Amino acid sequence: MTVKAALRSQAVETPSWAYGNSGTRFKVFAQPGVPRTPQEKLDDAARVHEHTGVAPSVALHIPWDRVTGADGYAALAAYAKERGLRLGAINANVFQDDDYKLGSVTHPDPAVRRKALAHLMECVDIMDATGSRDLKLWFSDGTNYPGQDDVRERQDRLAEALAAVYERLGEGQRMLLEYKLFEPAFYHMDVPDWGTAYAHCLRLGDRAQVVVDTGHHAPGTNIEFIVAMLLREGKLGGFDFNSRFYADDDLMVGAADPFQLFRLMYEVVRGGGFGPDVAFMLDQCHNIEPKIPAIIRSVMNVQEATAKALLVDREALAAAQRDGDVLGANAVLMDAYNTDVRPLLAEVREEMGLDPDPVAAYRRSGWAERIVAERVGGTQAGWGA
């Protein structure tokens, strides 16, 4: 496959919640024109796909995207399809009910665990209705104080819940287990690192895979190494892309450390992860910048990192590595990174019938003004925290 063909084939899933409001514990700044319904989120996502050509699916977050009625989700899927989209991963949410103050599937109280499990099962039901392949599980479960709960028993409870959900998965469905170092729990998280997620997925089976959120690591963690390891073990299910300078800042992917994103994409390409088995998803917060152009920019940043990764001269690299030529091997990698791939991507877009400059095209489209004018009243979508 040529570089251009690969770039044309790329698919970046955008998250429904990134079109809604988000913020920090200090303040959520509402933005005019923000969607009020799952359908309006899809309308916005359709603009991202229209201008980039590589954002064909949208991840849902339950209950933020809950629809009602017997055929609610099927109807939502049809709504997406009409706009050239499909529904992607279903993201469970077991962190926003008052019951979950001390955990969900790891809560000391079995009644709360049952409630959380029921929600996870509901998410699989929704997958059946939407045709989604991936169930994305991120647990905010953890403790704030040493001694607060038994760290090990919580693992047992977690394992029990995961096994029940895994059992429930249908044909062609997968479970993606996410890890996170901290926040909202501040002493320990029940799934804090890739090792924990990996250990659980390994016991569950092939359809349990680890998802890497690029903002969920300790300072200094070499994320591309984790990518290489998980690919080697056949356990990389996908990414939640974003970027960070400090913690889980959830900035636009590629904004904080574009070189890291490139290295990560290089390991994806090198490890055979560039294809449908690894889901490339965004998971970001656009706290202060307008959401749709920020998501377009994010998709473009992923494309640019991918293009550079694809441009690495693998033969020259392998030769230099074989020779122990430290500077030479590094130079091969840097040559690709230092290339300005924006003209190449402009060409790819034009060959796909798109405007070479998606941001400018979006600006010209009038969509931003239109949603501000039309989306008046109602309740803007947000995290509901």
Added chain:
Amino acid sequence: MTVKAALRSQAVETPSWAYGNSGTRFKVFAQPGVPRTPQEKLDDAARVHEHTGVAPSVALHIPWDRVTGADGYAALAAYAKERGLRLGAINANVFQDDDYKLGSVTHPDPAVRRKALAHLMECVDIMDATGSRDLKLWFSDGTNYPGQDDVRERQDRLAEALAAVYERLGEGQRMLLEYKLFEPAFYHMDVPDWGTAYAHCLRLGDRAQVVVDTGHHAPGTNIEFIVAMLLREGKLGGFDFNSRFYADDDLMVGAADPFQLFRLMYEVVRGGGFGPDVAFMLDQCHNIEPKIPAIIRSVMNVQEATAKALLVDREALAAAQRDGDVLGANAVLMDAYNTDVRPLLAEVREEMGLDPDPVAAYRRSGWAERIVAERVGGTQAGWGA
């Protein structure tokens, strides 16, 4: 002054907002019985002081504690006094209006800067009414993306606002400038570290002092060194105590690293900072634990660290240091740290006419049940984010 006398003389200011609800961007878990008014916060604070004897003042946060009427704040001060309390530092809040999305006193738009400055001036007005000595300034100002704004111009704007406020301070009033590494801004904060706060305070004059929030540093920062430096420079105005395992977790002070708290208190004692010129304030979030007993525990943790710091055999320490006896000097410090000071503090409390076990006394008092029963309806206090 004997150790016991010093412990009796200690004063830890509790923050009004710690009695209200708080949480993370993921969820604020409401707790039953939480205050709905500044007066109810003072009622709760009075219980903390009643049981510990060393929490005589309460910091206010404007607008969260805004009261109306010509004599509103004077009346609130009187309300506090009736309960054996006084009003402490006034905390300005220029981060929760929609106008402040891109900053307050450093905002590119002069109109927003004027609005923010007006709020700071209002806070000094309130100090006049409450008799508060300290204006505590923490700015959430910063940027999320490189290039978003001009880092240096923002310093100029900050300096201008600080100078105007400093000028407005009355007799016996001080400005305490707080710094924070990150959150809610994720690329740069306008006052990210003690060096920045120090540089501004130095230009302003003697009544501008730096306040150290123990959760606002980069991983690995030696906070007690900063304490020693600021005391040496005559620029330590106070503390916002809390503790953290990761970032600005705002856990109970002493919960995450009691040894660090001890070292910090040792530098305070050693540097002559144990007295009224350095304000010892809590600034914590009790996201999942009941608030009043958590604050009592926090006050006790500060007392225990202080007691240990006071117990350090300074002469033996100096001798070992002079001799270059690394292990011996360290052992002197550790001897104090390893001492169980709870019996000593129980004695101190009994001598003050208090129950030796404040947490148990609070439990027995029935206050927790009473506020749950009585504080029904209304809007619980919280950050209002």
Added chain:
Amino acid sequence: MTVKAALRSQAVETPSWAYGNSGTRFKVFAQPGVPRTPQEKLDDAARVHEHTGVAPSVALHIPWDRVTGADGYAALAAYAKERGLRLGAINANVFQDDDYKLGSVTHPDPAVRRKALAHLMECVDIMDATGSRDLKLWFSDGTNYPGQDDVRERQDRLAEALAAVYERLGEGQRMLLEYKLFEPAFYHMDVPDWGTAYAHCLRLGDRAQVVVDTGHHAPGTNIEFIVAMLLREGKLGGFDFNSRFYADDDLMVGAADPFQLFRLMYEVVRGGGFGPDVAFMLDQCHNIEPKIPAIIRSVMNVQEATAKALLVDREALAAAQRDGDVLGANAVLMDAYNTDVRPLLAEVREEMGLDPDPVAAYRRSGWAERIVAERVGGTQAGWGA
């Protein structure tokens, strides 16, 4: 088993290299009286055991402790036995030959890999001779620059070497695989985290176990969580104890964060890891402090943390955890931590026929003066870097 019985049964292995000189890349400060031979290291270790009663074994480091002759290691073992010691883990060293500049078992050149493997095999030969149970493997392997070598191929090479060594292990022998985030490699380490070590050990089999060096993690890592996970998975082989404020500082265990050490020991006790299957080893550098008393102090620090962990009221803790009593559960843990266990340990020592104060006893023994006087000339032991 009572707390006292448990404390009497504890065994902390001291590392031969901690008796020799060590330092940083900036300077190794030589100390008078430092051993020049493996035998002299054992002489010093015997003093630690004599005064503490719980340091009965000594880890060797090959080639730093290489002895020659057909029966060299058997003779060394006999030498140890005469002094009341036994030889413990064999630590392989594949990082100090010029050949290892770009790696050892992961080096791109198969000849270097063969050489490294041969050394590992030699270490198992030594184990046969010394009767050691554990082969401790720490690899400095990694890269300094992105692209320098193929991260994934290096995993394959690593797996191949580990499999060969595992195959070679005799009856009752184990392989302990250590991980480390960084240093001496500064872009990636081939075994950077517990997940990687775990994944390799899992494939190898039951006798491959992970060893946790407490200084080898990213900032913010919850080490006791890793302990709990590895115990749950049956994969915790042992510890390399030390402490750190920043990176792999290799300070005396318990010196930087005694509360962390306590939490870690609590998870060990709670997870059934307090026994012979988990090796408790020190791995420290005494760059500026005298080595023998520093090691005595380190052993005592482990004892104190263990004592506190054993004193946790497990029933009260479980009850509070079951009730979701955050503050109550934390208080149970803190009660144990805040206890001054030095009197209890003094009693234990007296019951073992030891001086209650090992440091003072060592000081009085005259050993320090004796080795300074006697160990004149020759080459002091050190890392040989």
Added chain:
Amino acid sequence: MTVKAALRSQAVETPSWAYGNSGTRFKVFAQPGVPRTPQEKLDDAARVHEHTGVAPSVALHIPWDRVTGADGYAALAAYAKERGLRLGAINANVFQDDDYKLGSVTHPDPAVRRKALAHLMECVDIMDATGSRDLKLWFSDGTNYPGQDDVRERQDRLAEALAAVYERLGEGQRMLLEYKLFEPAFYHMDVPDWGTAYAHCLRLGDRAQVVVDTGHHAPGTNIEFIVAMLLREGKLGGFDFNSRFYADDDLMVGAADPFQLFRLMYEVVRGGGFGPDVAFMLDQCHNIEPKIPAIIRSVMNVQEATAKALLVDREALAAAQRDGDVLGANAVLMDAYNTDVRPLLAEVREEMGLDPDPVAAYRRSGWAERIVAERVGGTQAGWGA
């Protein structure tokens, strides 16, 4: 000044010690052809300048570059001049004598402090002889254990020594004070952060300036913010460039995070720091890669970051910032960063009469082979740790 003119005017000082061997505490890998004398270091530095055109000066490190004889340093300066170079900053070394185990200018023993001060004075003598402008002071001073020494008294001792040296400075000479978070001291460093260096320099006077080593910060520190602050305060004396993934890794500048280097250079340009008053120096270790081409590459990396910083459309940026256009302002910055400036720099080099590809030119020159062949015997230069 045009971008090209600015690039032609740039000067990057290379450090004599980077031409010698270096390593970690685990191993120093010697490289063939490494210089044995200060003169040979200058020979190598001349090659870097010959191929890059922008590395005209070489920093010395005393005692590593000590020469003897009445006119030793004048002769060395003449030697440099003959090769188109000049001698740059004099770097004092008060960390490698056995006396300095517990500190140099902050040592508890006044005799050691006097010795250290005498060395600093000697360095100013050397500056007089070499014509160097800058005295670079980095102190390894600090402690490894809490309580080991009195943190505050050490500040007093430091201040006293700095004042004495400052007093001694001649016309046109400056003192550059460097800070470092940790290593080799692991509990506290006496000058750990820019705030401390700034506070001391402020008291000393205009000719005391802070030097920023890019590897000396806590994780997450925004270094370009510090640059902006120091420029605003008139206190930025220079840089020690290198890069790091973890701690003070001392990798080639720009190798770990080229985007950070660009942001830093942007603040330099924006703050008026691009000129002779700010010294741009490298301070790196080439532990595994050949030294001369690594230094050439490093110089080129600085050039590329500088070129991108110069290409930022300042007017467009200011307009977007003024409008609060977060995405637009960020895009202006990223446009410059994403530009491939290698063709521009190739042009600049050709206009300077240089080969457009300095690395290739060096490779072709035969110098690498020649020094391997000729520099046989003797003692290779290194840190002498």
